[in-house]
Amino acid sequence: xxxxxxxxxxxxxxxxxxxxxxxxxxxxxxxxxxxxxxxxxxxxxxxxxxxxxxxxxxxxxxxxxxxxxxxxxxxxxxxxxxxxxxxxxxxxxxxxxxxxxxxxxxxxxxxxxxxx
Amino acid sequence: xxxxxxxxxxxxxxxxxxxxxxxxxxxxxxxxxxxxxxxxxxxxxxxxxxxxxxxxxxxxxxxxxxxxxxxxxxxxxxxxxxxxxxxxxxxxxxxxxxxxxxxxxxxxxxxxxxxxxxxxxxx
Numbered sequence: 039x040x041x042x043x044x045x046x047x048x049x050x051x052x053x054x055x056x057x058x059x060x061x062x063x064x065x066x067x068x069x070x071x072x073x074x075x076x077x078x079x080x081x082x083x084x085x086x087x088x089x090x091x092x093x094x095x096x097x098x099x100x101x102x103x104x105x106x107x108x109x110x111x112x113x114x115x116x117x118x119x120x121x122x123x124x125x126x127x128x129x130x131x132x133x134x135x136x137x138x139x140x141x142x143x144x145x146x147x148x149x150x151x152x153x154x
Numbered sequence: 155x156x157x158x159x160x161x162x163x164x165x166x167x168x169x170x171x172x173x174x175x176x177x178x179x180x181x182x183x184x185x186x187x188x189x190x191x192x193x194x195x196x197x198x199x200x201x202x203x204x205x206x207x208x209x210x211x212x213x214x215x216x217x218x219x220x221x222x223x224x225x226x227x228x229x230x231x232x233x234x235x236x237x238x239x240x241x242x243x244x245x246x247x248x249x250x251x252x253x254x255x256x257x258x259x260x261x262x263x264x265x266x267x268x269x270x271x272x273x274x275x276x277x
Contacts, residue, residue: 070264074201081250082193082201084265095259099266130201132263141214143191143203143264 039135040066042146049105049152055119058149060131062112069133071114073107076128076148085129088114118151126153158190158251160271166241167277174271176207176234176251177204183209186227187256190234191227193266206254207234226247241275248272 041063050056059109060071073085088107097105104122108115118125132145162174174192181188191206205225206214215223224237234251249271252264 074264081248081267081270082252082264083267084263087263095262132197132201133201134261134263139208140217143193143206144216145193145201147200147204 039142040069040133041138041146042071042131042133042144044129044131044146046147046150047150047152050118050121051154052100052121052123054120054121055112055117056151058118058129058145059062060116062116062133063115064112066111066133069135071109072108072132073116074130074132075125075128077124078127082130087135088116121153123153125151127151155254157265158266158268160251160268162247162249162271162273164272165274165276168242170241171256172236172238172245172273173242174236174238174249174251174273176236176268178232178234178251181253181255182230183207183227183234184195185209189254190227190251191198191254192234192236192249192251193243193264193269194249195270196244196247203237204238204249209256243275246273246275 052112070089072087074082078118086097087094090109102114106121128148130148135142159179189208192204195201207225208229222239227234252267
């Protein structure tokens with residue numbers, strides 16, 4: 039099953055842009071990854087799914103147009119433009135793998151985004 | 155409007171069995187292409203997937219926890235129950251339930267989540 043790697047932290051100034059990265063382990067370059075936002079003290083919120091070709095399906099409910107994704111090689115990126123204070127959150131990536139008895143859902147370690 | 159809410163104990167003793175209930179609205183687990191799963195998050199740590207049940211009663215479990223987990227659904231009451239046996243302090247975590255849906259483009263991610271139920275394992 040894939041391993042998802044995320045930098046533990048990122049920061050950006052109010053109104054700036056930031057790109058968060060989720061890296062799949064070798065051999066899993068065709069996998070789709072889901073991005074989740076988790077505000078302090080809250081449950082995760084689905085942002086969107088991204089494959090090698092970009093967004094898959096639709097954004098989650100209420101996700102602003104400022105959020106976009108891109109896929110390249112083993113990397114799945116989440117870009118946030120015009121960062122707002124409300125964007126300060128932990129961002130998790132996750133991916134499902136396999137079928138039947140070898141099915142698994144794996145998550146990265148999460149990136150804590152600080153808005154300066 | 156789709157909502158999910160976890161309920162259950164906030165404190166369990168080591169070796170006890172944990173039972174958590176996910177009560178949802180806005181969708182039905184009798185509809186083709188719907189699943190509900192459980193995910194947990196120890197304080198300050200990453201998310202960990204536990205189990206999934208689908209509309210057709212197919213179930214999937216985390217390989218590392220499979221021997222301790224049972225997931226069941228009650229379609230008539232819009233509920234999914236997770237039991238975890240032989241609880242240990244390392245199982246202290248917030249437990250979330252979430253929906254999975256199959257769109258026309260294929261299966262999606264976990265698109266709606268509950269607010270979570272913090273479970274502490276301590277004697």
